[in-house]
Amino acid sequence: MSDATILLKGLTDAARRAARGLARADEGVRNNALLAAAKALRVRTDEIVAANARDLAGLSADRNAAFRDRLTLTSERVEAMAKGLEEVIALPDPLGRVLAQWTRPNGLHFRRVAVPLGVIGMIYESRPNVGADAAALCIKSGNAVILRGGGESLNSARAIHAAMADGLRAAGLDEACVQIMPSADRDLVGALLQASGGVDLIIPRGGRALVERVQREARVPVLSHADGLCHTYVHASAKPDMARRILLDAKMRRTGICGATETLLIDSAIAPSLLPVLVQDLAAKGCAFRADAKAREIIPSLPLADAVDFDTEWLDSVLSIAVVDGVEQALEHVAQHGSAHTEAIIAEDEVVAMQFLNGTDSAVVMWNASTQFCDGGEFGFGAEIGIATGKMHARGPVGLEQLTTYHYEVIGTGQVRG
């Protein structure tokens, strides 16, 4: 075994032991840990800000202002971190929920009960508070967590971790419920990805390169999304004003998030009258376009899309446009080009809307709403550790409930199968 593997095993063994204790801890104990951790964050504010200053001082000159800003922790941001922990306390306990129960003719009573997953590996980039947020959700859902933040924020991560450890200790929990990687060694990440049995789930949050590396190499199950190539389909029956309002929000509210609409699909029946207005609205906000031939028949000045544009997640003020003939063509386009993230239809025709909702397999399908609602807070989950687009276990925003699994409790009175 390599050094990294041995080191990682030490972490996962400790996490596994800690997880067993945490799984049996009452909600009150878990909440106490979060309360005490929030307090410790506030008490340690100066220390955290100073550690962060050391990280910032060590930043390479290549890093731009946006990156520096994401990395920066002010006392206000530490306060926000503490408040975030307190908000998690207020969320309902996801453990012990009885998901289903039934009794068989032989009298055996079955209960499907929510339990923690066990040990979660959280790999993230740039913003140091993601570590605190993730740790809070893991503790609340009874999971031990191993945190691996960006290499450039190691001092910040250690200072934040010290506060989390204070909280665990104060509540009488094993400090190994929250651990951080001891160094930025990439081999440690590699070992984490291979640690089947030691880690139950890995959640990567960050840029495409990170997520794709994790998806490619991990033997451990991963909840993630790489692409958010979302579509908004304006059906012939759409109310023009609603279409204008929704599309503007779906494309331009924040262009860099996974729920931003990247492609507009518009029915040929409504395109001649509505497309010019939609384009004008977006152009006024600085949006650029890539359009198919049919769209350019309506607005010749639109740049022509090439083949790869409809498979491109712009994460910018650029919108791909295709004119389609009806909902089946729209569904076909989504199936060919989408990433199973979020799609929306704008329509007054309920039959067509249902066809669209039933006809696509994306994690989230919306009728008469903006794709930008794909977010744990907007879903009412209270908190979100990430968004998943895979098919197994959890899809869409990953909140507290999605960090649990279940097992069966079977209550008998001496039944044998015979």
Next chain:
Amino acid sequence: MSDATILLKGLTDAARRAARGLARADEGVRNNALLAAAKALRVRTDEIVAANARDLAGLSADRNAAFRDRLTLTSERVEAMAKGLEEVIALPDPLGRVLAQWTRPNGLHFRRVAVPLGVIGMIYESRPNVGADAAALCIKSGNAVILRGGGESLNSARAIHAAMADGLRAAGLDEACVQIMPSADRDLVGALLQASGGVDLIIPRGGRALVERVQREARVPVLSHADGLCHTYVHASAKPDMARRILLDAKMRRTGICGATETLLIDSAIAPSLLPVLVQDLAAKGCAFRADAKAREIIPSLPLADAVDFDTEWLDSVLSIAVVDGVEQALEHVAQHGSAHTEAIIAEDEVVAMQFLNGTDSAVVMWNASTQFCDGGEFGFGAEIGIATGKMHARGPVGLEQLTTYHYEVIGTGQVRG
């Protein structure tokens, strides 16, 4: 790309197209396909039995009588296969179930709805009817399936597949909803295990070597169990008669199934009086034993267990025995030696029983019942495609509902996030 990869991609592309159509098919259409397939199995009985005879004739002499029997299809077994399909028709439709729904303050209405996984790969050994059973569950749950049975039953598999194809055609569904591997080429299995994106889930059913190969090599998510090292813990408060009846069933009803109890844990408070009786009951049925030192103090003639025996799934008439001091020691033993499959406690003390139920993370935990109840039929699922002990997506018996995932339908009236 290798030949196997290219060939496999042809299968998965066809399956993916078929799955898209199947996902939108009404329950009636899916049931019609099963009804027509059952009819076709009966019509093709002679052909299936003849194909099976060719497989049996080609069997190597190494294969024992039990193996030959598992491979054999008589007209009675074909009839049982057809009846099995009809039983799946009667099960409730797992698709379209609304798993949760809620409305947000902004008026957005959320529904979490059950949808098919997509494309399932079913890898199985020896019994040809597993292919028909699995195909029925997949069709009913809206999934396309690629079947890969044992290399020695290829003719049988093809004949059964012809009947399934008849059923799909009669119902107007794409025949590629059910496909079989064209040959026994092991490289094809390897390609299937790597087909992320082409296949959504792989379910292996067979011996340890098969399951472990799949778990080791698969990039695609797998629902499986390798080990069923189940424990029955007799607490000091157990009713002796109940303990005797349950343990006899749990160990000896069928020793070769994953739900058979492999280790007896018995409280030191009750062992002196009860252990001799339990051992006598089991010995009378031909059971052998491996006992720890404390058990041998009570019954010196018991063979001494060595270190590895408590980590051994006997799948035979052998029982490991350990004497423990209370439920926490029992839980510790289970955590160290178990395979997270099924554990049972026999007790009258409800507090202790709850401690046991809450204190182990196994897929199934039972109170006053035999571990042999870990079975989809006994759970009331109506049918079972396998048993899973992993943490993600589904644990315990995998029935129709576990072959689905979900997505969110979000119904708005023009909301924007703003």
